Amino acid sequence: MTHLIAKYVEALGRELSFDRALARRVCEEVEEHLRESAERQPGSDRMEAERRAIERFGPAKTIAAQFAATSLLKQSRAVGPIVPLIVLGVFIAMKSRVAWYGATGWTASNPAGFQDLGVVAYAFDRYAFYLALIVGLCAWVYASRMPSDKLDKTRLQRSFMLSAVAVAALTGSVLADIVLTTLRLSEAGWSISHWIPIASIGIEVALVAVLVASIHAVTSLVATARLRFDL
DSSP, X not given: OOHXXXXXXXXXXXXXXXXXXXXHHHHHHHHHHHHHHHHTOTTSOHHHHHHHXXXXXXXXXXXXXXXXXXXXXXXXXXXHHXXXXXXXXXXXXXXXHHHHHHHHTOOOOOOTTOHHHHHHHHHHHHHHHHHHHHHHHHHHHHHHTSOSSSOOHHHHHHHHXXXXXXXXXXXXXXXXXXXXXXHHHTTSOOOGGGHHHHHHHHHHHHHXXXXXXXXXXXXXXXXXXXXXXXX
8 A cells, every 4th residue: 555545544544533443444445445446547657546546536534424324324223123132131031030939939028118119119110111122122113214325314313212212211120120129138038049039130230231332332423423524
């Protein structure tokens, strides 16, 4: 790679620096393309051939914006199925804990003075989970139906909004699970078997954390790209 192409690729990398993986991949592809394009031009010296190849390819900022839009669209659509999958994972953890309660003969009673709290937490847990499941499925369907050829800002915002509602509802459900599990475990003295429901709660928390991190990562990239390229 010679001087002009090197500078162009460096500028392209700076424009895409908010997403290192994308910047690395695009720079490698563009470098190879420009070098091959310059080599196919007979009758020109090397520098002139590179200048023409770059001129035909387009300004670095414009090309970076195109690659960024395509990449962000793919990443945004990929978030869609993650939401219901995480909700399903939380559901499996919940059911595993309930199955363990049944296998050990642990009845669903609450400590004295906390009966009302247990009833409220159970109702909240149930409806929050259903809300997370329904909205999560809607987010998946909505994301899958976004245009694949352009970044639609309005549809993208709606998709993220649906995902955020699903995350909020799922977080509420997991918090209610923590309350219910704490009430149940407080009925009896400490036992090594308590690690089973505690571990299931830990799995739920970890799954929600993964979901939040995934959505935050994509929304941060989208926000940065929109500011940089006015997408």
